[in-house]
Amino acid sequence: MHYDDIQAESAFGFDGNWKDFAKIALPNLLLTIVTLGIYRFWATTRERQYLWSHTRFVDERLEWTGTGKELFIGFVLVMLLFAIPLFGIQFVSQALVLRGYETAGVVLGLLPLFMIFYLTGLARFRALRYRLSRTRWRGIRGGSDDQGFTYGLSYMWKTFVGYLALGLLVPWSMTSLWNERWGKMSFGPHRFDADADSANVFARFLLFYLSPFVFVIGGVIAAATGGLAGYGIGGEEGAGVGLFTSVIILGLFFYVGLGLIAVAFYAKFYREAVGSTHWKDLHFGFEASTKDWIMLLIGDVLTVVLTLGIGFVFLSYRHWKFFVTHMEAGGDILLDELTQSTTATARHGEGLLDAFDIGAI
Template sequence: MAGEISGTSAIRFWGRRSAFALILLRYYVLLVPTIGLYRFWLTTARRRFYWGHTDIGGDTLEYTGGAGQLLVGFLMALVVFVPVYGLFFYLSTQSASVVIIGYGAAAVLLWFLFGYARYRARDFRLSRTLWRGIRFDQAGSAWVYALRRFLWSILTLVTLGLAYPFMAADLWSYRYANSWYGDRKFGFAGSWKHLALPFYLAWAAMAAIVVWAIVIAEQTGLLENPLEGDPAGYFNFLLPLLAGFTVVTFYRAAEISRMFSAVRLGDATLTLRFSGLRLFWQYVLFAIALVAAYILLALGGFVVLTILASEAFAGYGVDFDLLLRAMQSSTITLLAIIFGYLLLFGAFTYVHELFLGYGFWHLLANSASIAGLDTLSDVRARAEDKALAGEGLADALNIGGY
């Protein structure tokens, strides 16, 4: 278990990716016959794996949330979204101007609700997380947080992103100024100044990359005729895309390190050294694994196709007339579309969780340490917030976290 050296306690995550892969596989198989409803059990199992394999100063985290709570919260959120879907259908029957205005207003509303849903989901996760038998909690107002996030987003958009450090610092501060561990309140010592240098360097680099991409578009003629130009010309954008992705990844690592290192819990202080290079390689592993998964699916699809249309593959060649007639069967085509979509989407989410989700948690936990952990020995527990029924809108909008 993690030990203490000079008053500093390590955070350690020891869950194995291979064991996690088997857990995910079992639950993903059950998603199809349950029409996706088993995802609440998947989310619960995933959190219990992460929490249960993470210890702070030698004591393991515990997740007490249940799948039934998530399901109830999701069903309650549907009561809100059914009228919204009805509104979308009504707008689709109106004139083009009404459709544009209506869909624009709906997009603004959803963007506002994203902030509410994220804060509300964080509230549920913290209230179901225990360490040393003491529960965390999230106070504050999800509506206030959503409004702050929404207004900051508008300012950030108007300033072409230049206001982002102020937005990020304000939202981090609001979250942690309203977070609790038992009867001990969290604090946040960060400000926009912690993000200014890395962000504005990244912003300048991204501006240069955008100019680079515009120059390439002009040279290849894609700027004037993007649909009529040579498709091979789009490969010229690979380097700018890779450069932009690298800049964003390294900035994300810098923000995570600096903001988490500003979190306080009484006299206990958190230090995080999150590696941008290691995060970048997690994305590389994800890309390689996703390509491999899709190749396997393509091979599997070819095998199934040869079985369903065996006559077309008789002999040494392929009878395309027989193959097309077999594929024109409504039953075969419908099954191919449904299962093809489910397999492609399932493979993406499975690989994403196994490499990016697992990799991010592993890097985050094993890059952190806490000083002054012994000052939390006198924290007293508070009662569980049982008024929370799942994560509600976060599940409906599919933006829940770990």
């Protein structure tokens, strides 16, 4: 049995609604507050169970099989194995400096920074591995036999190289890490493959890269023009008003304009990254435009602000719906070839990801 040439409009679907999600999210918020944050691991599980169960891929819904206990244990292990040692190293570093061993103290003090850098990459890899291992589709799960330790090193040096060349290799770093991370994952008997090309997103990145210089030059010209115009109207006082107004406008334009350009780059990157990802004979796509991303972000801000902060509990729902709604897939799925994954099941949750507060869409 197989599905031929799956089309985007029929491959993915989401039928959840915010009212039903609110019945889960709001009690989760209350319980998290009452338990001083401990319940958030079980809250995350309940939310994912709802989101996954209302998400359809082809003819079957997804299922989330992770537990709050796994997430909690993962977080506790990270605190014991990493957070406490890092704190201890910082304490020893300061003690060495106070005793006159400045060089040794500084060197030791830099060690936690490199460790956190490494662990951030490891966290991203293991979180994806865990989520795939707890996701079921037609009873089949995903995962990876790779523990992610080498990916942590790749994350360090590729990110460093990306910024070393005046930041111009950041697109290469991002696409290369995406390809490496997904290339080590599988679902059922088939591995994922990704071949995102940084050349396809470099133009957007260059626009983002050069825009601060353009804004600064334009700002100097605008400030001078505003000052001269004000001086012509109201003398020195008018010049001050004109200059001040120009600076305010420039500041707003700088932050808003640069933010919009950053969104444009990320939208292009995500389309390239997802569009280059394959699973056997199935290829994926993500068609959210820059406008779609901007509307999502504006909606997030309004949701949080207009509800005096309570609306942040709906952000995970909004982001998941956005992701599923814009996902596409095409190609063939041979159901007779689908067997259970033989990869090792991740035993604990996303402790590192929680520790560093790294979100996912």
